[in-house]
Amino acid sequence: MLPTNQSFLEYIEQAYNAKPGQDTIALKQFTKQHQLVIQGQQLSKIYLIKEGITKCFFYEDNDKEFIVEFLSKGEIIGEIEGIKKNRAMCTVEAITDVEAYSMSVAYFRELLEKDLQFNHLLIDVFAQRIINTATRASFQQLYTVAHSLLKLQQLIGKLDIKLSKDDMAAYLGINIRSLNRALKELGNE
Amino acid sequence: MLPTNQSFLEYIEQAYNAKPGQDTIALKQFTKQHQLVIQGQQLSKIYLIKEGITKCFFYEDNDKEFIVEFLSKGEIIGEIEGIKKNRAMCTVEAITDVEAYSMSVAYFRELLEKDLQFNHLLIDVFAQRIINTATRASFQQLYTVAHSLLKLQQLIGKLDIKLSKDDMAAYLGINIRSLNRALKELGNE
């Protein structure tokens, strides 16, 4: 969940330090609520989080939001689109102030093309992401909301963040009313 | 969904043909219902499907099943565990007779370690899998069962398979009773 892929971060930091002045990799600041990636748009950059937390969410046709995951220190953003050359699948928004390395899609592709170590780092991240996504999908489908909420609370604890109720509901794929009920249920029993 | 990653299959077929007699890659047959991977167990082999369809599913503590995805021609099985060295996350079972290339975990790792092209193929597969899994999780959380069932029926059509009602329910994360209701709803209106 939160193993903040340290090695990936180290790799990028090293590349960043090795090429000072060039505009292959830049270190950027984003304030809370800034949207680094916007669903449906072509991306300009690929990011690696140095500090802070973002949420990655779908905005569905029926006006509902679903948070796919929270991305924190050491996690990469936009890589799927960078590989598939698709438009952004979902929006990524800072829920705290965020500091991130940004690199051009071209540079990302270059690393992908040539650097085996980079490939390994990416594969490792992907594997974990698939595990997380699939595991959660199964869990949320097959267990009660209260059960899933409990897991979410544990995740919140680990990430050491505060989430708005809206975000909690969006993560669980339910509405606020149901979330309130589940919260009460967990609080009392 | 079903783009049956042809290039991955070609890659493995080539490797298979290049090393006849060696036991790095073997071509095996499995009959319907055979379980190629069993949840919770260490895996011995990694497979690449040459022909046929499998279902990949979780068996949860509450005795319910959730089908994560259907894997068909050109798709790889067990790679996540091969990378992370974990026990199998889910069970993979043939729902038709299946023909698959099997390779040892050691050989898989060797390719991963040394062969950039292999890494690229894997990354491509992973990216697509993340898109599929995340998209579906969001959809199934935020839309009605009937809506999700419609999508499933389209998928069934594309894969050109027959699914038992049990499997359909497991894919949707619902029980048979609810599935029957949704089927009737789609049939009539």
Next chain:
DNA sequence: CAATTAAAAGGACATTTGTCCGAACAGATA
């Protein structure tokens, strides 16, 4: 502080989904 506005919480009812169980149906056997 009082008055006003905005945000959050929860009541009431509708809809959806799950559970349980009996009816209907199909296949096998005497």
Next chain:
DNA sequence: TATCTGTTCGGACAAATGTCCTTTTAATTG
């Protein structure tokens, strides 16, 4: 054919979740 057996289907009710809207609380302003 009559009987048995197992499977599928759907009715009836229970539980969970969504929708709508009122009440409550908190925050803001004059």
